[in-house]
Amino acid sequence: MTSKVAKTQVPIHELVARRWSGRAFDRDRPLERVQLIALLEAARWAPSCYGDEPWRVIVWDRLQDESLWRKAFECLGEWNQRWVKNAPVLMLTVADSVFEKNGKPNRWGQHDTGAAGENLYLQAAALGLMAHPMGGFDADKARRVFAIPEQFAPMAMIAVGHPAPAEVLEGEYRELELAGRTRKPLGERFFEGGWGTPVSA
C-alpha cells in the first residue's frame, strides 16, 4: 500500500495521520467477516445528538452475493466504477432526518452519520484495510434499487478492501495514488475567538 502520512505542525495520532482514501485494491483478497463487523462496530460507537444513532449502513459483500454487490456498484459514477471494480466490499451510509424517539426533525442526522463514517474509515486503517468514501454515485437510483425510505438521505458510498500497489491502477488513477496529500492551511479553516480570525499555532 502506498503510505501517505499527513503533514502536520504538531504530531497527531498515527491512525488519524495515515488514513487516506486510496483507489488501489487487491481484487483477489476478500474481507474476513470479523474485519467487516469490526468496521461496523467502530461506526456504531460514534457519538450522536441525544444518542439517537441516526446513521444506517448497508453492506454489500461480493463474496456473499455478487449480484447484490453489482447492483450497488451500478449506482456509482463511471469515474468511480473504473477503480471500485476491484473492491470486495461496498457500503452506503444513510442519514435519518428525524429523531427516532420523537419523530421531530434531526438537524444533526447527516453530521452524526459523517462521524460514524470516520470511525469506520479509521477502523479500516487500523486493520490494514482501506475504506474510500465517495459522493460520486446516483443517490436516487440507490434509493430506488434498495428501497431506502424518503426520510433517509444516502450520504456516501464506501469502497472497502485490502490495499494493493499503485501499479494495479492505470493512467490518471495511478498518478493520484502516488501524488502527495494536501489540505488548506490551518488558518483558512480553523479560527480563534470569532469568525475568520486564523488560529495561531
Add this chain to the structure above:
Amino acid sequence: MTSKVAKTQVPIHELVARRWSGRAFDRDRPLERVQLIALLEAARWAPSCYGDEPWRVIVWDRLQDESLWRKAFECLGEWNQRWVKNAPVLMLTVADSVFEKNGKPNRWGQHDTGAAGENLYLQAAALGLMAHPMGGFDADKARRVFAIPEQFAPMAMIAVGHPAPAEVLEGEYRELELAGRTRKPLGERFFEGGWGTPVSA
C-alpha cells in the same frame, strides 16, 4: 477519568473503543497550545467530498481570552452550562452549504464536518483529553454573536479539557458519568444487501 470502553462483538481499535463524551472536567488544568493545535490538525485531515474541506472550527481558549470564552459559553443551554463551566476550551464546528470551488450546493457539508469532528474527538482521547460535542446550544445566537455567515450551519459546540473524577459532578450528572455506555444492537442500524436486513456477524 472514568473509563468506559465500548462493548463490541469483535475487537476494535482501542482509540475508537475508549472515546466517550464525559462531563467531568478538571477546571484548574488548561490545554497546552500544542494539544489544542493537534486537535485541529486531526480535524483538518478528515476526508471530504471533492476535497472541499467544508468544515470550519472556531476555538475559544479561556486561557487566551476569558470574555470571548464566556460569550461562547452563553450560547449553551442551561443543562450544558452546569457542567461545561469547568471546561477550559470551547469549540464550534460549522458546515459550509456550498462548494468553495464553484459555489454550487454541497450536500455533504454537514456530513464531512461530522467526520472532521470525530477526528478531533479521537485526537483528544489520544492525548488523554476529553472532547464532548453538544447539540444543545442556541445556533442563531452563536451566528449573531460570532458573525457566522448565512451560508454556514453551526453544528456542534464542543467542550474540551482534561478529564477529572466523576466526583467533581453533582447529582444527575455524576450518575450519567458513571453509567454504562449503550448502543442499539448492531442489526438495528447496519444492514446487508438491502434496506432493513440486519447484518449477521
